[in-house]
Each structure stands twice: as structure tokens, then as C-alpha cells.
Amino acid sequence: MTLPRPPAALPPGISPPAPGISPGAAFDSPPSGRGERAALPWREDALLGGRVRLLQPLHGYRAALDPVFLAASVAAAPGSRILEAGCGTGAALLCLARRRPDLVLTGLEIQALPAALAAWSAERLGLAASVRVWEGDLARPPPELRLAFDAVFTNPPYLAAGRATTAPDPQRRLAHHEAEGLPLNAWIRACLARVRPGGHLHAIHRADRLDALLGALAGFAGDVTVFPLWPRQGQPAGRVIVRARKGARGPLRLLSGMVLHPDHASGYTPAAEAVLRHGAALDLDPPA
Numbered sequence: 001m002t003l004p005r006p007p008a009a010l011p012p013g014i015s016p017p018a019p020g021i022s023p024g025a026a027f028d029s030p031p032s033g034r035g036e037r038a039a040l041p042w043r044e045d046a047l048l049g050g051r052v053r054l055l056q057p058l059h060g061y062r063a064a065l066d067p068v069f070l071a072a073s074v075a076a077a078p079g080s081r082i083l084e085a086g087c088g089t090g091a092a093l094l095c096l097a098r099r100r101p102d103l104v105l106t107g108l109e110i111q112a113l114p115a116a117l118a119a120w121s122a123e124r125l126g127l128a129a130s131v132r133v134w135e136g137d138l139a140r141p142p143p144e145l146r147l148a149f150d151a152v153f154t155n156p157p158y159l160a161a162g163r164a165t166t167a168p169d170p171q172r173r174l175a176h177h178e179a180e181g182l183p184l185n186a187w188i189r190a191c192l193a194r195v196r197p198g199g200h201l202h203a204i205h206r207a208d209r210l211d212a213l214l215g216a217l218a219g220f221a222g223d224v225t226v227f228p229l230w231p232r233q234g235q236p237a238g239r240v241i242v243r244a245r246k247g248a249r250g251p252l253r254l255l256s257g258m259v260l261h262p263d264h265a266s267g268y269t270p271a272a273e274a275v276l277r278h279g280a281a282l283d284l285d286p287p288a
Contacts, residue, residue, distance in 0.1 A: 042117055047091060049277040051098050053125065055117040056089045065276065066239060067092035069229060070155055070204040071099065072275045072282045073241045078102040080150040085138050085191050086110070090118030090131075092155060097127045099279045106149070107133040108141060138190045139182050148196035156187045158206050184209065188216035195246045207237040214242070214252075223250035225284050228257035243284055255286065 045054045047068060056062045071092040076082060080103055084093045087107030097105050109115040115135040122131040136142045182190070184205075191201055201221060205213050207228065217224060221244035228237035237257065260272045267273075274280035 041113075047276075048095055048098055048279045051279060052091075052094045053121065054089055054091055054094065055121045055124075057113060057117070063088060063091035066155055066204050068095050068276055069239070069241060069282070070153055070202065071095035072280065073202050073204075073227065073243060073284060074100075074151060074153050075281065075284070076100070076103060076151055076200075079104065081106070083108065083145070083149040083152045083194055085152055085154040085187075085194070086156065087115075087118055087133065088155075089114045090121050090133065092153065093118060093131060093133070094121055094125060094127065095279065096153075097122070097131050098125075099281065101127075101130060103130065105131045106145065107131070108136055108138060108145060109133065110135070110137050138187065141194070145194070147194075149194050149199065150196060151200040151202065152191045152195050153202035154187070154191050155204050156184055158209070184212050185216035188213065189220065192217075192220050192246055197247045199246050200243055201246065202241065202243050204239055204241050207240045210240050210242070213240075217242075217244045221246045222248035224252040225255060226252065227255045227282060227284055230257060230259045232261050233259050233263055241282070241284075255284065258282070 041059075042055045042057050045056055045062065046052070047054055054063065067088070068091065072095070074082065074096055082096070082103050082105050084096075084105070084107045087093045087109045088111075090107055093105055093107045096103065107115070107118055109118065112135055115133050119128075119133040122128050122133065134142055134145060136145065188201070188203070191203075195201055201217075203213060210226070214224065223245040225243045227241040227243075229239040229241070230237050240257075258271050258275075259269050261267070262269055268276060275282065
């Protein structure tokens, strides 16, 4: 099924760039003497060594490394329909689109400004034909998205409702804190509702919430694979990537994962650098 392109939507008080000034021009070469760069409520960040140029809000939540690793975990057959639930400004969505231009990708984001920025970034990168972004609520998705995708990938809010100090910025709050009506188990079930039987769900989350994530999958998905991300050798994992197959009953596999930083040095390990800079995929199916 081909999805129609949703109109770009922006919240009240936020306007697109002035006529003749595209978002790209405003960031790549600021016009002289008129201050357009300062007036725009977003900035441009580079991912995958500059292969992805991402528009993000100047203030509030901005994507970091987790979406890049999440995108690297997704493997699918050419032509597969993939949904990112809670795509934000499109970091994971566009990283996956750059690595796998043969996929049909859809992003769903509840906040208007990040959704619009994700759509603009896709157009600027020449990915509009394979990437569509919708503004909408995962718990009540637009009718056009109530179909079965081959896979769903997601970076849910990390902080449980009522268990941490609430961020004052509304965009940061929605990105980091679970909504009262959509805790982690409900978020995961809503994602699984969009996956076809036998399809996969990919999620990245804090390692200390792995038990809650696995509990949300229990009885609904199996063949679970856990891929830890270790800050340094010998340190506890900070993040885990979890892949599960809807309707399956296979056992859990705990992989060795990846160490991100070398001991006693700054920067990234060669394996992490390959993902972050060169767009390498993570191997979630190594030989036994």
C-alpha cells in the first residue's frame, strides 16, 4: 500500500524559512546582513560523517548517539515497509534511509516541530521518495498508519512517569519522560500492534530498564535478542538494543554487544566508529 504524503505541519508561531531561503541555505551559507540564521528556531547537525544533515530545534531535546545505533540494528528485505515510532527530528529514520535506500520508511512523531523538521531533512537529503513523516499519537495513530509494517523500530522515553524530575522544556519532557497514559509496556504494545505477524520490533533503552522492556514483550513476541552497549570494557552497559519477533516463542539470546570507548582514551572504538561515522550495520545474527 502506498501512503499519501502528509502535509508539513508546524505549531502556531513557527514559520518555514522566508521565500527564497531554504533551510539548507540558511545553515550552509548564512545570508549576510539580515540575521536569518539567528531567527531560525533550529540548527543543523551532521550524522554518519556528514552523510545525514539533520535539522533539530535550537532548544529542547536533540538526538545524540542512541538513534544511530538503533538504526544500525535494523535488517530487512528490500522493499520492506518499516515504521519508526516516535521519530523525533528523524535521526534514526534518516540514518536507516541512508544505509538502506531500498526500504520504504515511515516516521510517526507526536510533536509538530520535530515532525516537520524530519520531513524537511528528508527532502533536503533527496530521500523524500522513500521517507514519509506523519505527525500523530502512537496510541491513536492516523488511520493511514493503521496497517501492518514488516518492522517497527523505536527509542521510547527513558524515564518512567513520576520517577524522575520532570524536564521544564515541553519537547525535552515528551522525549525523555513517559506520558501518564503511555508507560513503557503500553508503548511497546502499541508498537507491536503496528507489526505484522512474524515481523520484528527493534528498541533501544536504558540497560537498567531491560527487565521492564522484556516484561512488555512477554506473551506477545519472542526470539528476543539483546545487544548491550558498554561504555568501556569492564563497565556496566548503559544501553541495550532489543529485537523481538511478533508471535514467536523462541528463547532469548544475549549477545556480546559492543564497547563504545577505548580504555583510558577519548573517542570511540573502531567498531563504534564504523557505525557512527561510516554507517555500518550491527550484526544481531552472529554465528553460534
